[in-house]
Amino acid sequence: MFLIPCPYCGERDQSEFAYAYQAHVHRPKDPDRLTDKEWADFVFIRDNPKGVFAERWIHAAGCRRYFNLMRNTATDEILAVYRIDEPQPKVEPALPATPSGEAPIGSGNDAVKVVKPAERGS
Ligand SMILES: [Zn+2]
Numbered sequence: 001m002f003l004i005p006c007p008y009c010g011e012r013d014q015s016e017f018a019y020a021y022q023a024h025v026h027r028p029k030d031p032d033r034l035t036d037k038e039w040a041d042f043v044f045i046r047d048n049p050k051g052v053f054a055e056r057w058i059h060a061a062g063c064r065r066y067f068n069l070m071r072n073t074a075t076d077e078i079l080a081v082y083r084i085d086e087p088q089p090k091v092e093p094a095l096p097a098t099p100s101g102e103a104p105i106g107s108g109n110d111a112v113k114v115v116k117p118a119e120r121g122s
Helices: 036-044
Strands: 003-006 010-013 018-022 052-058 066-072 077-082
Antiparallel strands (some): 052 066, 066 077
């Protein structure tokens, strides 16, 4: 079970929430002055970092309010939750130390998975 702390309702199951989009993306003040490429970049291009990412979520099966969430995309660790009228907090991810420097959870890095002797088949 994955819990998300709604800033209005408290901690609830992830199934009550829906991801909306990248947080802190603002509509251009004068879109008529943009080139087609600039407009397309605004509409379609979003960051996709491995690490800390500011996301906008909605508590769809709860209060139906939007809020922002800072999440480490490598580990799914929620680092901060804040209302959309609040400033973005500064957060540092606490990545677990591994020999390769990769996060062991959600990284897709098989080299850091722990294999028990019984699972080796030898
Ligand atoms: Zn809520």
